Amino acid sequence: MSIKRTLHKTKVHSLRNIADGVFIISFLRNFKFNAGQVVAIDLVPDGQPRLYSIASGENEKYVDILFDEKPDGNLTPFLSKLNSGATIYVSEPFGTFTSAGGKAFWIASGTGVAPFVSMARSGLAVDKTLVHGGRLDENFYFSDVLTDLMTDGYVRCCSQQQDTQNYKGRLTAWLVDNQNLPTNCQYYLCGSPEMVVQVRDILIEKGILFHNIVSETYF
Ligand SMILES: Cc1cc2nc3c(=O)[nH]c(=O)nc-3n(C[C@H](O)[C@H](O)[C@H](O)COP(=O)(O)OP(=O)(O)OC[C@H]3O[C@@H](n4cnc5c(N)ncnc54)[C@H](O)[C@@H]3O)c2cc1C
Numbered sequence: 001m002s003i004k005r006t007l008h009k010t011k012v013h014s015l016r017n018i019a020d021g022v023f024i025i026s027f028l029r030n031f032k033f034n035a036g037q038v039v040a041i042d043l044v045p046d047g048q049p050r051l052y053s054i055a056s057g058e059n060e061k062y063v064d065i066l067f068d069e070k071p072d073g074n075l076t077p078f079l080s081k082l083n084s085g086a087t088i089y090v091s092e093p094f095g096t097f098t099s100a101g102g103k104a105f106w107i108a109s110g111t112g113v114a115p116f117v118s119m120a121r122s123g124l125a126v127d128k129t130l131v132h133g134g135r136l137d138e139n140f141y142f143s144d145v146l147t148d149l150m151t152d153g154y155v156r157c158c159s160q161q162q163d164t165q166n167y168k169g170r171l172t173a174w175l176v177d178n179q180n181l182p183t184n185c186q187y188y189l190c191g192s193p194e195m196v197v198q199v200r201d202i203l204i205e206k207g208i209l210f211h212n213i214v215s216e217t218y219f
Contacts, residue, residue, distance in 0.1 A: 005040045007049060007089035012082050013062055019138040021069045022111065023080050024055070025088075026062040033058060033093035035122040036115040036216075040091035041065065043078055050075050053114035053190070053216070054093060055142065057121030066114045066141055097216040103127040103185040107199055109171065110134060112191025112218055117142045120149040129153030133171030133195065135160040171195070175202045183207045189215040 013026045035058055042049035056064040069076045082088070099106070099119050106116040106128055113132050119125070130150050134140050140156045147154060157171040158164035167174050172195070175181065187203055189196045196215045203213055 005049065005091040005094075007040065007042060007045050007091050009045070010088050010090045012084055012086045012088055014084055015080070015082055017080075018141060019136075021071075021080075022139070022141065023067055023069065024141075025065045025067065025079060025082070026056075027088070027090065029056070029061060029063045031092055034098045035118040035124060036098040037093040037095040038097075039063075039065070039093050041079070042075065042089045043087075045089045048074070049089070049091065053097075053112075053118065055114040055117045055121075057118060057123075060121065064117075066111050066117070068111050095216075097188070097190070097214065099124055099128070099186075099188055101126070103182070104129075105181070105185065105187045106130045107171065107175075107187060107189045108132050109191030109195040110139065111141070112195070112216070113141055113146075115190055115216065116188070117145065120146060125149045125151065127152055129155070131155045131157065131171050131174060133157045133159065133191075137161055137164050137166065140166070172198050172202060175199060175206075181206050181208065183209070183212075185212065187213045189213065191218060193217050193219055 010027045016024045038051045038053050040049035040051055052065045055066045069080045116130055156166035157174045158166045159170045189199050196217050200213055
């Protein structure tokens with residue numbers, strides 16, 4: 001998705017390859033934001049930036065962006081090859097996909113876990129259950145941080161690794177199998193359009209009201 005925003009010249013602090021085709025790019029934080037918000041990023045000041053959720057905490061020194069490389073994409077194959085000190089262009093943070101206090105489910109596929117990592121790192125994990133879907137165990141990004149912070153529930157649903165130590169199956173299967181999903185709390189969904197639509201249908205089927213389902217779709 002491309003969107004016109006003023007972009008500010010920003011120096012890359014670090015780029016880490018954390019799984020096959022998946023990276024964390026970090027830069028010094030020079031803005032305030034609410035956990036769950038996004039920034040627009042590009043390699044030029046006036047191109048067609050892409051949107052990325054912030055994955056770091058609201059008070060941390062560096063902004064972390066978790067992204068997967070789309071081999072034929074216009075931005076990510078170049079973003080993934082930057083070195084420390086390289087220049088990128090970044091917008092002010094924006095967006096309304098933010099989580100209040102109180103009981104809630106956070107449901108993510110792939111890099112869609114990023115806003116929930118930010119929320120957890122910003123002190124919002126209390127009373128939250130995170131359900132994360134990934135193909136392989138290496139796709140549970142930030143699992144070390146999340147294991148510490150998600151004290152009320154952290155479910156990893158691994159769809160393609162036979163010897164996984166986690167729930168074996170898609171997160172949609174975990175939701176269908178779960179007979180105890182509360183109907184009196186909010187459900188936050190983030191990830192691919194397919195996942196968001198499927199999960200929304202499952203939740204509604206289980207009696208969760210439409211207005212208690214909030215989603216952020218990566219496209
Ligand atoms: C609110 C929001 C938050 C997001 N947050 C994240 C995040 O935290 N992490 C993350 O990884 N992603 C996130 N995304 C997705 C991200 O913005 C980019 O879409 C993604 O990184 C792909 O960028 P790209 O420029 O490399 O690929 P693109 O150039 O957008 O291409 C993506 C795919 O589409 C194909 N394609 C491109 N053009 C065409 C065409 N004309 N016809 C057919 N196929 C085409 C390409 O081959 C490629 O496979 C978010 C999206 C939104 C809307």
